[in-house]
Amino acid sequence: MTAVSARPKAFAAGRSTYSAVAIALHWLIAILILTNIGLAWYFDDLKGPAKVAPLALHKSIGITVLLLSLIRIGWRLANPPPPLPAHMRPWERWIAKATHLVFYVLMLGLPLSGWAMVSASPLIKTHPTVLYGVVPWPALPFPGVDGDQLHAARKLFSLTHETLAKVAYAAIVLHVVGALKHIVIDRDDVVARMIPLLGRGRGARP
Numbered sequence: 001m002t003a004v005s006a007r008p009k010a011f012a013a014g015r016s017t018y019s020a021v022a023i024a025l026h027w028l029i030a031i032l033i034l035t036n037i038g039l040a041w042y043f044d045d046l047k048g049p050a051k052v053a054p055l056a057l058h059k060s061i062g063i064t065v066l067l068l069s070l071i072r073i074g075w076r077l078a079n080p081p082p083p084l085p086a087h088m089r090p091w092e093r094w095i096a097k098a099t100h101l102v103f104y105v106l107m108l109g110l111p112l113s114g115w116a117m118v119s120a121s122p123l124i125k126t127h128p129t130v131l132y133g134v135v136p137w138p139a140l141p142f143p144g145v146d147g148d149q150l151h152a153a154r155k156l157f158s159l160t161h162e163t164l165a166k167v168a169y170a171a172i173v174l175h176v177v178g179a180l181k182h183i184v185i186d187r188d189d190v191v192a193r194m195i196p197l198l199g200r201g202r203g204a205r206p
């Protein structure tokens with residue numbers, strides 16, 4: 001299905017909620033990202049062999065997020081999301097759209113910077129990435145890059161990973177505050193579009 005043909009179909013069907021696939025991918029990726037942040041906080045204080053297993057799991061979950069995010073982007077292009085409710089003010093729409101865009105950058109940027117960081121590390125020879133201890137995952141190649149340059153590159157990727165993690169903390173807070181505003185103040189159906197259990201139509205405004 002193409003983006004061109006999907007949009008009229010979604011509207012013709014009167015869709016005002018996300019598809020089951022979009023909802024499943026949203027919550028799966030959200031849980032994996034939160035788990036990875038928790039793991040990073042946990043292994044931050046660890047040293048030596050104690051750090052190996054949690055870091056290996058962190059790498060596996062991160063690559064899983066990368067693959068699921070690519071699927072999610074493809075799905076979103078083929079299945080446009082339902083429009084935001086008409087009562088939302090322009091600045092609210094702007095913040096909602098900007099936060100969503102930042103999330104897509106994070107969903108790709110965090111795993112890619114982590115992957116690049118470990119690929120540029122000398123430790124990759126002794127600790128290659130093996131997804132969930134089963135599937136070998138390649139290191140990114142750096143052809144023609146000498147030792148010093150590789151060291152500098154690793155530092156840059158590491159700084160990028162840390163900075164994106166900080167952006168993620170801010171984006172997650174903004175996202176949750178926005179969702180709570182829709183439930184408590186606006187009393188509309190926006191959050192129920194992503195949490196079917198909440199039930200639609202209970203808010204004052206659809």
Ligand code: HEM
Pocket residue numbers: 032033036037040041043044055058059060061062063065110111112113114115117118129161162165
């Ligand atoms: C959903 C994706 C990911 C999230 C949310 C995430 C999050 C984080 C966070 C919050 C930190 C701590 C940063 C700090 O020091 O402030 C971290 C560190 C790290 N991450 Fe990730 N990460 C992800 C993906 C990956 C991937 C795919 C890899 C590698 C394949 C990776 C490798 C690492 C490494 C090596 C560290 C530093 C470990 C150390 O302390 O030496 N991450 N990550």
